[in-house]
Amino acid sequence: MGKLSGTEIKELHRDYILQSWSVAGKDAIPVAKAEGIFLYDYDDNKYADMSSQLVCTNLGHGNKEIIEALKEQADWMPFMAPSYATDAKSRLAKKLVDLAGPSFRRVFFTNSGAESNENAIKMARMVTGRTKIFSCYRSYHGATLGASNASGDARRFAAELGGANGFVKFMNPHMYQDGYTRGVDDAECTEKALKALEQQIRYEGPNQIAAVLMESIVGANGVILPPEGYMEGIRTLCDKYGILLIMDEVMAGFYRTGPTFGWQHFDLVPDMITFAKGVTNAYVPLGGVIVNETISEYFEENVLQCGLTYSGHTLACAVGNACVDYYEKHQIGAHVLEMEAILKGFMEEMVEKHPSVGEARCIGLFSAFEMVKDKETRETLTTYNEPNTAMPAILGKLKEKGFLAFSRDNYVSICPPLTIRKEELEEYLPIVDEVFTWVDETLI
Ligand SMILES: Cc1ncc(COP(=O)(O)O)c(C=O)c1O
Incomplete structure (x- = not known):
């Protein structure tokens, strides 16, 4: 040809x-x-x-090392369905949980950032029995129906036409556009934003809110750096009201900001981490949700009502392993x-x-x-x-x-x-x- x-x-x-x-x-x-x-x-x-x-x-x-891993896996065995165990998938799941840190326990693999957020939202609803998902106006979480409704920027409007229930937006601070000076007004900016958020949580009914979904560093909406203390304050509010914190690391994850994940810049640990993009250097589609011990325990007793034909795709996981190794080795x-x-x-x-x-x-x-x-x-x-x-x-x-x-x-x-x-x-x-x-x- x-x-x-x-x-x-x-x-x-x-x-x-x-x-x-x-x-x-x-x-x-x-x-x-x-x-x-x-x-x-x-x-x-x-x-x-x-x-x-x-x-x-x-x-x-x-990148030759990654391409070689892709070729090797294609020769060996390109695909096994989610219910089968493979070398590539088992290995990558353990590596990602280790990278995330001691409070994390298991991974659900997806094929994209949107699917990762979509499934994290479903899991949060299952685990808490609550419906509402809080997310920021200045954010992007993907283009599938749920992820799109969770996204704050204008790309969500088309997905809102038919509707999806329980998505609530709050305004996250943007120090420059909100008229503050970084390094001077952080405390004031943080206090105002968290106060408004707590009020909104109360008005929405804390016992109806399953999760706050946030990018650790807002990416597509302008690499917005939060004021000091803001992200930690979000964690405190989540703890106070029994709300799960889902950290979207689709863009900021895998060393884009220095550490493995963006949330590692802050003094907090989320309950779930969603990832995609850099995990495979985008050579093949792969994403996922890393969950903490508590969420893992829930799904040790309850069926995970999430499923994807390509969850833990063998070829994609092999590339994931090669990338994670490359990030560390180099x-x-x-x-x-x-x-x-x-x-x-x-x-x-x-x-x-x-x-x-x-x-x-x-x-x-x-x-x-x-x-x-x-x-x-x-x-x-x-x-x-x-x-x-x-x-x-x-x-x-x-x-x-x-x-x-x-x-x-x-x-x-x-x-x-x-x-x-x-x-x-x-x-x-x-x-x-x-x-x-x-x-x-x-x-x-
Ligand atoms: C923070 C964040 N979350 C989710 C997504 C959606 O990822 P995907 O396009 O792989 O569905 C993106 C895409 O840019 C993103 O930046």
Whole structure:
């Protein structure tokens, strides 16, 4: 079978694909090759993948150790159903529970982040006998019906049309947009937010609330760093009212922020951890829910009313094992902290230099620039959930210069593969500086 040309690939994509979150018929880069942090199209144009695709290829493209593990498992045995025990699945479950820490006990495997949250929600309802799920407005938890209803950003509206019961939103703090100064107003911001949340919990009926579902570090909505004490306060409220805390680590997990999981930045331990993306470097779909001892005990006495044909897929678990081993063997967490220092330093310079950059947030290799019209008033460059041309123009300029970034609302996010080398970071960051100069001159 002959290979398609770049033009054919592009045309077939445009004419036959229904693409996520897009109007059908859009052009996409036909990718001929991907290696390390780079993608190449069919005309040999080179792009630095500074968003790790959808913040999921944490170990970069074409990683040979992972690909070998995939091939080996495919040769040995690509698939066994959930009720069979396999080397790959048993091994990975134990590794993940160990990585999560002493209070955790078992894993339910899924195929995506949304499915992980969907199943965590079901489990929380089964265990507590309560219905309501609290989640943040500034959040994203996936696109299946339950996960979408739990998501706070505007992508949930389509899923809300037919309805799903018991999803309650609360406003999580965004220090910059809420007018606070980080490092100065944390206590005030935390106190206000937790007070409002506790009041909302009381009005919703604490004995009806099964779980609070939160991203440890809000990702797709702008790498929002919570004020000091906020996350710990959420844990305290959950304990006070017998509510489970589900920590969504789909984007922040697997060393994206430095430690294995984002919640490890805080003085708390969740009851369930949901994961996907980085567990397999996205080479094959895999996600899951890691549950604590108490939840595990419940399902030792009660049937788990959750099931997926591909739960614990053999091929996916083999890749998961290879990735977890790779993260540890190559000390990716420590490397992330070294690269963070460079990225953070650069971002702070950009805030100083550019009138259009209001704030920079960076934790590990998870970062976002807050683009503004006016630094004094903190007026954002675009209005929440209103169509705009400014952000696509910024991403387009970056892309023209071979820099692929990620964006929503008014922010530009840089989340390169965690394996990025110092020289690569230093070579590509100046492109952002150039594009921000253009933004200063033409868009504000
Ligand atoms: C925090 C978070 N949770 C869940 C999801 C959904 O994951 P998936 O697209 O694999 O269903 C995402 C996707 O970006 C995410 O960022």
